[in-house]
Amino acid sequence: TQLLEQSPQFLSIQEGENLTVYCNSSSVFSSLQWYRQEPGEGPVLLVTVVTGGEVKKLKRLTFQFGDARKDSSLHITAAQTGDTGLYLCAGYTGGGNKLTFGTGTQLKVEL
Amino acid sequence: EAGVTQFPSHSVIEKGQTVTLRCDPISGHDNLYWYRRVMGKEIKFLLHFVKESKQDESGMPNNRFLAERTGGTYSTLKVQPAELEDSGVYFCASRPYGMTGRDGYTFGSGTRLTVV
Numbered sequence: 726t727q728l729l730e731q732s733p734q735f736l737s738i739q740e741g742e743n744l745t746v747y748c749n750s751s752s753v754f755s756s757l758q759w760y761r762q763e764p765g766e767g768p769v770l771l772v773t774v775v776t777g778g779e780v781k782k783l784k785r786l787t788f789q790f791g792d793a794r795k796d797s798s799l800h801i802t803a804a805q806t807g808d809t810g811l812y813l814c815a816g817y818t819g820g821g822n823k824l825t826f827g828t829g830t831q832l833k834v835e836l
Numbered sequence: 837e838a839g840v841t842q843f844p845s846h847s848v849i850e851k852g853q854t855v856t857l858r859c860d861p862i863s864g865h866d867n868l869y870w871y872r873r874v875m876g877k878e879i880k881f882l883l884h885f886v887k888e889s890k891q892d893e894s895g896m897p898n899n900r901f902l903a904e905r906t907g908g909t910y911s912t913l914k915v916q917p918a919e920l921e922d923s924g925v926y927f928c929a930s931r932p933y934g935m936t937g938r939d940g941y942t943f944g945s946g947t948r949l950t951v952v
Binding site: 829 | 869880
C-alpha cells in the first residue's frame with residue numbers, strides 16, 4: 726500500500742511569514758500533484774511535478790519534486806490570509822490511473 | 837464550462853437505510869472517479885469509470901456499495917444498507933480521455949454523508 730505522509734499536520738502562522746510543507750513516501754510516483762481544498766469545496770489542482778528534482782513556481786508558491794520522485798515540498802513565501810486552507814499532495818502511478826492522497830496539511834494564516 | 841456537480845451536498849440517514857449519491861461530470865469527460873474521506877483519514881480512491889465501464893473498482897470497501905454510470909454520463913453511488921463507518925465525504929472527479937499524470941483532476945464539492 727502506498728502512503729504519503731505530510732508534515733506538519735497543522736500550521737498556524739502570521740501573515741508575512743514563510744512556511745514549508747513536506748510530503749514523503751517510501752514509494753516512487755510517476756508524478757505528484759498538489760491541491761488546495763477550502764471548506765465545503767473539493768480539492769483544486771495547484772501544480773503537477775513530473776521530473777525528479779523539478780521545481781515549479783506559482784507566484785509565491787514553490788513546489789519541488791525529490792530527485793528519487795518519492796517526496797515533494799511546498800514552500801510559501803510571505804503567506805497571506807488567502808493562503809489559508811487544506812493542502813494535499815497526491816501521487817500518481819501511471820498504471821493505476823488513480824491518485825494516492827497525502828494526509829493533508831491544514832494551514833491557517835492570521836493577520 | 838460547468839464543473840463537476842454532486843448532490844446532495846449533505847445527507848443524514850439512519851443506519852440500515854439506503855442512500856444514493858449522484859455525480860454529474862464535466863460534459864465530455866470520459867473518466868469519472870469516486871473518492872472518499874472518512875473522518876481523520878486521507879482521501880481514498882473508490883473506483884474509476886471510463887465511459888460506462890468500470891475500469892478499476894479496487895477501492896470499493898464492500899458489496900454494500902454499488903456504483904453505476906449508465907450511458908456514460910452521470911454516475912450514482914448507492915450505499916445499501918448504510919453503516920456508521922460509511923460516514924464521510926464522498927468526492928467525484930472527472931478528466932477527459934487520454935489524460936496522463938501531468939494532468940489534474942477536476943473535483944466536485946463532495947457529498948457529506950452522516951450515518952446515525
